[in-house]
Amino acid sequence: xxxxxxxxxxxxxxxxxxxxxxxxxxxxxxxxxxxxxxxxxxxxxxxxxxxxxxxxxxxxxxxxxxxxxxxxxxxxxxxxxxxxxxxxxxxxxxxxxxxxxxxxxxxxxxxxx
Amino acid sequence: xxxxxxxxxxxxxxxxxxxxxxxxxxxxxxxxxxxxxxxxxxxxxxxxxxxxxxxxxxxxxxxxxxxxxxxxxxxxxxxxxxxxxxxxxxxxxxxxxxxxxxxxxxxxxx
Numbered sequence: 001x002x003x004x005x006x007x008x009x010x011x012x013x014x015x016x017x018x019x020x021x022x023x024x025x026x027x028x029x030x031x032x033x034x035x036x037x038x039x040x041x042x043x044x045x046x047x048x049x050x051x052x053x054x055x056x057x058x059x060x061x062x063x064x065x066x067x068x069x070x071x072x073x074x075x076x077x078x079x080x081x082x083x084x085x086x087x088x089x090x091x092x093x094x095x096x097x098x099x100x101x102x103x104x105x106x107x108x109x110x111x112x113x
Numbered sequence: 114x115x116x117x118x119x120x121x122x123x124x125x126x127x128x129x130x131x132x133x134x135x136x137x138x139x140x141x142x143x144x145x146x147x148x149x150x151x152x153x154x155x156x157x158x159x160x161x162x163x164x165x166x167x168x169x170x171x172x173x174x175x176x177x178x179x180x181x182x183x184x185x186x187x188x189x190x191x192x193x194x195x196x197x198x199x200x201x202x203x204x205x206x207x208x209x210x211x212x213x214x215x216x217x218x219x220x221x222x223x
Contacts, residue, residue, distance in 0.1 A: 004156075033210075042202050042213025043157065056209045091156050099206045100145060104156035 002026060004105035006092050012111045013082055020078045021108045025094030032075050033102060034067055035091040036060070043091055049075060050098070082112045125220045132190040134217045136203035141184060145206040148177055148188045150199045151216070157202060160188070195221050 005024040013019050025032050030051050035043035046065070048056040051072035061067075064082075069075040079086055089109050093102040126132045138146070144165040149157035161172045163179050163186075170177050176189040186203050200218050204211040 006156075040215065042204070042215055043211070044213075045210035048209050058210075093156075099209055099211065101159060101162060102147070102211065103159055104149075106154075107156045109154075 004092055004094055004103055006090075006105035006108050008108055009106060010109045010111075012113065014113050015082060015084060017082055018078065018080045019082060019110065020076055021090055021092075021110075023075045023077070023092030023105060025073070025075070025092070026103060027073075029094035029096050029103075030072065031095045031098060032069055033093045033095070034075070034077050035093065035104075037089045037091055037107070038087075046077075079110075082110075084112045086110060087112045122215070123218045123220065125222055126193050127222050128193060128195060130193055132188075132193045132197065132219060134188045134190075134201050134203075134219065136186040136188075136214055138184050138186065138203075138205050140205060140212075141181070143205045143207075146177070146179065146186055147204045147206070147211065148175075148186075149202045149204060150197075151202065152199045160201075190219075193219075193221055195223075197221060 007022045032049040034046040036046055037043040045058050046061050047067045049069040052069050064080045067077045089107040091104050091107045093104040095102045147162045148160040150160050151157045161175050161177050163170045163177045174191045178187045198221050200216040202213050202216045204213045
């Protein structure tokens with residue numbers, strides 16, 4: 001499978017715990033994006049990487065959220081001290097050109113109890 | 114801020130008929146648009162894109178129309194099939210992010 005891969009598919013955690021998600025983009029894509037989506041809504045932009053550089057971060061990304069792409073390939077998104085409001089689908093996408101033809105993974109569904 | 118919206122939250126179509134899903138956008142300077150299909154529990158799937166220097170673009174069973182005068186996009190699906198059941202989003206490319214509407218749910222009646 002040469003698409004965008006995300007792991008895990010589902011995560012259930014208790015409030016206050018830390019969680020980390022992984023994204024493996026399409027191999028030739030140097031641009032990687034994280035979005036968050038709640039039921040019935042369109043995805044909301046969180047952050048954007050070009051290679052290993054994090055170029056943009058949404059105001060939605062509080063201090064509890066951090067994303068990395070250390071070698072310009074896979075990326076991780078960590079949420080510290082999770083809150084119930086963090087429950088959502090976390091989507092990763094990659095592209096070859098900036099903000100064009102983004103291809104998405106299947107997402108990580110986070111449930112904070 | 115700028116936004117992209119959809120006219121209808123739910124669209125029911127008879128199997129075999131054509132579907133038309135509409136979308137309005139507000140930023141007249143936008144020059145790139147994408148349609149995505151999202152099935153339950155999955156990530157958005159790229160369908161087709163269009164640049165502002167085009168009025169129409171065709172793919173396999175899908176056509177996107179862009180009317181810049183009224184800032185309107187539509188996605189036409191020919192001969193709708195049960196597998197077309199999903200939520201469809203139009204998205205507008207900003208500087209570094211896609212700006213999404215809330216989605217239209219397409220229901221196929223047998």
